[in-house]
Amino acid sequence: MFGRGLQTLSIASVVLVTGAFALVFLYAPNDADQGFVQKIFYLHVPLAIVALGGFVDGGVFAIQYLRTGDRGHDLRSYVAIHLSLILGLGVLATGSIWAKASWGAWWVWDEPTLVSFLIVFLLFACYQPLRFSIDDPERQARYAAVFAIIGGAFVPLNFLAVRLAESLIHPRVLSTTGGSMPGEMRLTFLVSTVAMVCLFVTLWKYELASKHASMRLRALKRALAGDDAAGPLARTAAPTQI
Amino acid sequence: MPALPLDEAGPYVAGAYLVFLALILIYVAIMASKLVRIERELVELADHVEGRRAAAASAEETHQAEVSEAVPR
Numbered sequence: 001m002f003g004r005g006l007q008t009l010s011i012a013s014v015v016l017v018t019g020a021f022a023l024v025f026l027y028a029p030n031d032a033d034q035g036f037v038q039k040i041f042y043l044h045v046p047l048a049i050v051a052l053g054g055f056v057d058g059g060v061f062a063i064q065y066l067r068t069g070d071r072g073h074d075l076r077s078y079v080a081i082h083l084s085l086i087l088g089l090g091v092l093a094t095g096s097i098w099a100k101a102s103w104g105a106w107w108v109w110d111e112p113t114l115v116s117f118l119i120v121f122l123l124f125a126c127y128q129p130l131r132f133s134i135d136d137p138e139r140q141a142r143y144a145a146v147f148a149i150i151g152g153a154f155v156p157l158n159f160l161a162v163r164l165a166e167s168l169i170h171p172r173v174l175s176t177t178g179g180s181m182p183g184e185m186r187l188t189f190l191v192s193t194v195a196m197v198c199l200f201v202t203l204w205k206y207e208l209a210s211k212h213a214s215m216r217l218r219a220l221k222r223a224l225a226g227d228d229a230a231g232p233l234a235r236t237a238a239p240t241q242i
Numbered sequence: 243m244p245a246l247p248l249d250e251a252g253p254y255v256a257g258a259y260l261v262f263l264a265l266i267l268i269y270v271a272i273m274a275s276k277l278v279r280i281e282r283e284l285v286e287l288a289d290h291v292e293g294r295r296a297a298a299a300s301a302e303e304t305h306q307a308e309v310s311e312a313v314p315r
Contacts, residue, residue, distance in 0.1 A: 021259070034246075035246055035247070035248070035251055036246070036248050036251040036252065036255060037246050037251035037254055037255060039255045040254070040255055040258040040259075043258055043259060043262055044258065047262070086265065086269055087265075089265065090261060090262050090265045093258075093261045093265075094258040094261060094262060097254050097257050097258045097261070098254070098258065100254065101246055101251060101254035101255075199266075203266075203269065206273060207273065210273055210276055210277060210280070213280050214276070214280055217280060217283055217284060217287070220287060221283070221287060224287070224290065224291065224294075225290075
């Protein structure tokens with residue numbers, strides 16, 4: 001069942017997110033260069049890591065779907081990408097706010113990190129319309145899986161390409177030299193990242209459980225009323241059966 | 243750009259965290275509305291099953307009555 005462990009995860013998420021925010025405002029020192037506005041970093045960067053990780057997860061589940069034919073993996077892939085898109089919106093919004101405060105502009109078009117994230121976001125924004133455009137559930141799942149795999153593979157490639165780009169005003173956090181964050185900032189960042197991962201997994205399972213319950217209910221209705229009486233299934237971007 | 247003073251940086255930081263909070267709350271609200279719909283459909287389904295069961299029981303009773311009337315004493 002998809003809802004297993006949801007209660008424990010929910011409690012862990014609330015504790016971790018509250019703890020992370022407490023560390024951000026009560027423990028981590030103000031940045032010497034940017035001052036108080038750098039507190040956005042502890043929200044923006046973990047959100048971006050989790051959103052990009054979610055897109056990659058979507059690709060991994062899509063591979064599993066193509067290998068096994070198990071529609072459960074298609075549902076997992078769909079929900080991971082759907083949730084990553086929502087968190088991606090958060091990344092773009094918090095990033096814009098941070099950019100305005102630090103650089104004086106809401107968006108900087110010649111900054112590779114910003115533009116590359118936008119490209120990834122817009123790429124995956126096509127995932128739902130693609131699914132919706134295909135009527136046959138089997139074909140929908142297969143095409144969406146191929147899209148998710150290509151998109152998922154694009155995320156690390158994109159990350160590497162940005163790293164290789166020379167003109168960077170965007171601060172580097174995960175560097176080969178280990179970065180230059182002091183201990184308190186590093187701990188706060190790590191706790192924030194773990195909290196975001198936990199929140200993502202909780203919401204992912206929450207949506208999976210909801211979608212699964214909805215599917216089972218629909219199947220039960222059709223079984224009781226008969227396929228003819230229930231009428232044709234409405235077209236939807238979400239998987240309709242497992 | 244030089245670091246913003248606290249009174250200028252505060253609204254930006256608060257804005258970013260409120261955007262995150264709003265996003266999560268909207269998501270949870272949408273999921274809650276879906277849950278309410280599932281619950282409503284489940285109640286409808288349970289009523290439908292109950293109705294069918296009652297109809298079947300009533301038909302069974304009518305059949306029994308007809309059989310008992312048809313059988314000569």
